[in-house]
Amino acid sequence: MSLGLLLKFERIYMSKGIYMKNKQTQNETIQENRISTEQVQESLVRMFGANNVQTGSETQNHIGLQKTLMASVKVHDRAMLKACLNFAQQNSLSVYPISKGMNIGYGKATPNTNGQLLLDLSAMNRISSYDSSFSSIEIEPGVSQKDLYLYLKEQGNIHMADVTGASPDASILGNTMESGFGHTPLGDHRKNILNMEVMLPNGEIFNTGSFPSYGPDLSGIFVQANFGIVTKIKIPLFRRPEKVLSYVIKFKNEQDMYKALPKLRALRESRVIDSLIHFANPTRVLMSKQRFPEHLSPAQILSEKDCLELLNDSPLKVGFWSGLGGLYGDKDEIKLKKKKLKKQLGKHAQIAFFELKQLNFLRKVCHLPILKDLKLFKNMDLSLKSVIEFSGLLHGIPSSKASDNILWREKSMDELGIRWLCPVIPASEDQIKIFRQVTKEVFRKYSLELPMTLTMINHTQFICILNMNFNKNNPAELTHIDRAYKELYNEYKKLNFKPYRLGVKDTAEDIYDPIKTQILNEIKKAVDPSNMVAPKRYGIG
Structure with missing residues (x-):
C-alpha cells in the first residue's frame, strides 16, 4: 500500500472525527469513559432486542481457551453492523467479527483477548449476483457450503463451488478469510477472490475491485487480517464438466512416494493434475472413516502400522500414503490425463480410477438381502461409504464424514x-x-x-x-x-x-519479518486508529 493511500485513509478518519485528542498507542485499547459490562449489555438489548443479544460471559471452544465477552450480537445486515461499530467506537470497545464460528481446532468463535464485543454475522446469509455466463457468485458471511450447494442445484446444477472437508454448515467466506482450501481446481480459496465488500471500522463500505484493472489489488490484505469486516465476497464457480473421474493413488511405503515426487510436481505444474490432491497416512484415513475401534484397549496408542493393518482388514486396501484427486473435462481430455498419470506414476504406485455412479452401484450390491449380513460385505459397504463421501467433495458436494468422526476417542x-x-x-x-x-x-x-x-x-x-x-x-x-x-x-x-x-x-508476532510487521501495523493505524477490530489477531495492532 502506498504512502499516499495511507495518508488518504488517515484524512478520511480525521474528517469523521474518529481520532481522539488523547489517542493512545496502536497497541492499546482506549480506556477513557469505558462503561460497565452491564451497561453495554443493556444498551445493546435496547438497540437490537433481546433476541439478537447474548449476555453469556464466556466463549465455548475445543482448544481449552476461555475468554470473557462483553456480549454477543447477531448481526442481520449492514445497517446493523454499522450501528454496532458506531456503538463500539463511542464506548471504546473492541469488536471480534465471526462468520459462523465453526473453525473447530483453531478456536471457533473465541477472540484472542478478553472483553470484546462478539459480532456474529451468521444471519447475513444472502446469495446474490449468480452469473451463469461468467461463472461467478456473491455470498455473505453466513452462507454455508450446504447453502451454496443447494442454491446451485436449484439453479440447474450448471456450476459447482469448491468445498472443504469441514462441516456442510461451515461458512465459505469465513474459510476464505482464513486462507482455506478444498479439493477441486478452484481449491486454493485465497487465490480465487474476485472482489470483496469491506466495512471499515468507521462504518464506510468499499469494494476491493475486480482484476485485471489498474492499481493495487487490496483483497489480499483483508485475508488473515483485522483491517475491516468483510461483508461479501465474489468468488468464481466451476462449470460442471462432461465428466469427473476420481482416483486414488496408493503408495505402498514412504520410499515409493519419495521416488514419485518429481513426477508429481511435474504433473501438477503441467495441470495434468489440476485438483488438489490430499495424501493421507493410515492414521488419518482410519480417523476419518470411523471412531476408535471398540475392540481395542483405550490405553493403546495406535501407530501408523497399526492403523494400516486395521484398514487392510477390509476388501478395499489402502497404502501407507493414499492420495485422493480428480480429473475434469470431456471424455477425450480425461482419457489423455488418465494415460499420463498411469505412465508417470505407475512404477511407484497403484492408481484406481472410478466414478461416483460405479461406487453407488457397488453399495447397492452390498445391501442385497443375501449379502448385507456377511462380514465381507459389511466391511466393504463401510469402506465404500467413506470413499463416496470424500469423492463427492471433488464434485462440489459437501460432506459431514470427517466432522462426524472428529471425536475419535471422546464420547x-x-x-x-x-x-x-x-x-x-x-x-x-x-x-x-x-x-x-x-x-x-x-x-x-x-x-x-x-x-x-x-x-x-x-x-x-x-x-x-x-x-x-x-x-x-x-x-x-x-x-x-x-x-x-x-x-x-x-x-x-x-x-x-x-x-x-x-x-x-x-502468536504471530515472531512469524513476520520486522519490515512486514511495521507495514501491517502502519496500515492498521491508518484504517483502525483506535485498534477496535480484533486487536492483535494475526499479530496486527
Missing part, C-alpha cells in the same frame, strides 16, 4: 478437545523426511496418535494438517497437549515450516 462434543497444526512444507524429499522425523518424535514423546494429511496446494508446496485430540474437561490432558503443541510449533519454527493459518492460541 461427545462436550468432551472434545482438538488442536490443529498446519505447517507448509516444500515438496522435496529431504524436507518431507525432516518434517516427518521431527513430527514423529514429538508425537511419540507425548504418546499421541499421528493423523497426517499432505495436500499438494501447488507444484512446489504441501500443506500438512495434523491434529492433537484430548478431553478438554481434563486439566492434565489439556496441559499435556499444550506442551506437545508448543514444542512441535517451536520445532517447526526453527526449520522454517511456517503455518498457513493460526488459531487464537497462537
Whole structure:
C-alpha cells in the first residue's frame, strides 16, 4: 500500500472525527469513559432486542481457551453492523467479527483477548449476483457450503463451488478469510477472490475491485487480517464438466512416494493434475472413516502400522500414503490425463480410477438381502461409504464424514478437545523426511496418535494438517497437549515450516519479518486508529 493511500485513509478518519485528542498507542485499547459490562449489555438489548443479544460471559471452544465477552450480537445486515461499530467506537470497545464460528481446532468463535464485543454475522446469509455466463457468485458471511450447494442445484446444477472437508454448515467466506482450501481446481480459496465488500471500522463500505484493472489489488490484505469486516465476497464457480473421474493413488511405503515426487510436481505444474490432491497416512484415513475401534484397549496408542493393518482388514486396501484427486473435462481430455498419470506414476504406485455412479452401484450390491449380513460385505459397504463421501467433495458436494468422526476417542462434543497444526512444507524429499522425523518424535514423546494429511496446494508446496485430540474437561490432558503443541510449533519454527493459518492460541508476532510487521501495523493505524477490530489477531495492532 502506498504512502499516499495511507495518508488518504488517515484524512478520511480525521474528517469523521474518529481520532481522539488523547489517542493512545496502536497497541492499546482506549480506556477513557469505558462503561460497565452491564451497561453495554443493556444498551445493546435496547438497540437490537433481546433476541439478537447474548449476555453469556464466556466463549465455548475445543482448544481449552476461555475468554470473557462483553456480549454477543447477531448481526442481520449492514445497517446493523454499522450501528454496532458506531456503538463500539463511542464506548471504546473492541469488536471480534465471526462468520459462523465453526473453525473447530483453531478456536471457533473465541477472540484472542478478553472483553470484546462478539459480532456474529451468521444471519447475513444472502446469495446474490449468480452469473451463469461468467461463472461467478456473491455470498455473505453466513452462507454455508450446504447453502451454496443447494442454491446451485436449484439453479440447474450448471456450476459447482469448491468445498472443504469441514462441516456442510461451515461458512465459505469465513474459510476464505482464513486462507482455506478444498479439493477441486478452484481449491486454493485465497487465490480465487474476485472482489470483496469491506466495512471499515468507521462504518464506510468499499469494494476491493475486480482484476485485471489498474492499481493495487487490496483483497489480499483483508485475508488473515483485522483491517475491516468483510461483508461479501465474489468468488468464481466451476462449470460442471462432461465428466469427473476420481482416483486414488496408493503408495505402498514412504520410499515409493519419495521416488514419485518429481513426477508429481511435474504433473501438477503441467495441470495434468489440476485438483488438489490430499495424501493421507493410515492414521488419518482410519480417523476419518470411523471412531476408535471398540475392540481395542483405550490405553493403546495406535501407530501408523497399526492403523494400516486395521484398514487392510477390509476388501478395499489402502497404502501407507493414499492420495485422493480428480480429473475434469470431456471424455477425450480425461482419457489423455488418465494415460499420463498411469505412465508417470505407475512404477511407484497403484492408481484406481472410478466414478461416483460405479461406487453407488457397488453399495447397492452390498445391501442385497443375501449379502448385507456377511462380514465381507459389511466391511466393504463401510469402506465404500467413506470413499463416496470424500469423492463427492471433488464434485462440489459437501460432506459431514470427517466432522462426524472428529471425536475419535471422546464420547461427545462436550468432551472434545482438538488442536490443529498446519505447517507448509516444500515438496522435496529431504524436507518431507525432516518434517516427518521431527513430527514423529514429538508425537511419540507425548504418546499421541499421528493423523497426517499432505495436500499438494501447488507444484512446489504441501500443506500438512495434523491434529492433537484430548478431553478438554481434563486439566492434565489439556496441559499435556499444550506442551506437545508448543514444542512441535517451536520445532517447526526453527526449520522454517511456517503455518498457513493460526488459531487464537497462537502468536504471530515472531512469524513476520520486522519490515512486514511495521507495514501491517502502519496500515492498521491508518484504517483502525483506535485498534477496535480484533486487536492483535494475526499479530496486527
